[in-house]
Amino acid sequence: MAGELILIVEDNEKNLKLARDVLHFHGYRTLEATTSEEGIELARTGHPSLILMDIQLPGMDGFEAFRRLREIPETHRTPVIAVTASAMAQDRERIQAAGFDGYHTKPISIKELPQLVRRVLDTNPVRTGPQGKPSRGDVP
Numbered sequence: 001m002a003g004e005l006i007l008i009v010e011d012n013e014k015n016l017k018l019a020r021d022v023l024h025f026h027g028y029r030t031l032e033a034t035t036s037e038e039g040i041e042l043a044r045t046g047h048p049s050l051i052l053m054d055i056q057l058p059g060m061d062g063f064e065a066f067r068r069l070r071e072i073p074e075t076h077r078t079p080v081i082a083v084t085a086s087a088m089a090q091d092r093e094r095i096q097a098a099g100f101d102g103y104h105t106k107p108i109s110i111k112e113l114p115q116l117v118r119r120v121l122d123t124n125p126v127r128t129g130p131q132g133k134p135s136r137g138d139v140p
């Protein structure tokens with residue numbers, strides 16, 4: 001099912017545009033943030049189905065933003081895919097150990113990114129929470 005809302009947290013304008021264009025082409029809607037702080041607020045209020053989180057952000061990095069998202073009731077079950085230029089094995093292990101729902105290296109692959117987004121969304125179906133808002137709860 002396309003049409004889900006994806007939050008992109010990315011400080012590089014070209015990477016942000018590429019991710020947005022690829023997702024729009026595949027039928028997704030997007031919200032965009034260029035800082036972790038802005039991304040956390042948009043995640044809390046915008047109720048995205050999934051978040052693409054750059055790891056290397058100015059100020060608060062993607063790891064800290066992910067940790068904070070897991071502490072907020074509105075976002076604690078929203079799947080988050082780490083997006084990073086760091087492709088070393090230890091970087092991937094650190095991202096997986098942190099609990100991210102997926103991992104994508106830069107440069108962004110216009111073929112692989114939408115496949116990963118779809119796979120993560122399919123394994124984390126959106127549920128309706130209180131007041132009919134999307135949530136990632138275990139109750140259907």
